[in-house]
Amino acid sequence: MDASTNESEQPKWVRITSKDGWSFIVERKVALGSQTLADALKDDGGFAESQTNSCPVNERAAVTEKVVEYLVYKSQWSGQKGPLPDFINRIQPPMALELMMAADYLQL
DSSP states (O other): OOHHHHHHHSOSEEEEEOTTSOEEEEEHHHHTTSHHHHHHHOGGGOOHHHHHOEEEOSSOHHHHHHHHHHHHHHHHHTTOOSOOOOGGGGOOGGGHHHHHHHHHHHTO
């Protein structure tokens, strides 16, 4: 089976769930912006996430929401030339450290 056939058989949507139970549904291509999530969602990775299309994230909902927002931003603007809108204006200073730790773990 070639990669294009395998990709078309995968569900289009993925659920990302925070540690406090909030779920965020995103397109698979958006979730794949995180190397950690991409590895977990690989069919040959042997992880439960690849079977359930659901990825738990060990962060509170507000942080997980901002991570999802960044993944959408990254997907939307990837490959664009010229100046991009600045994402840093969307980050509240009290959340910055938590976001840096989440970004490091998720390999964003």
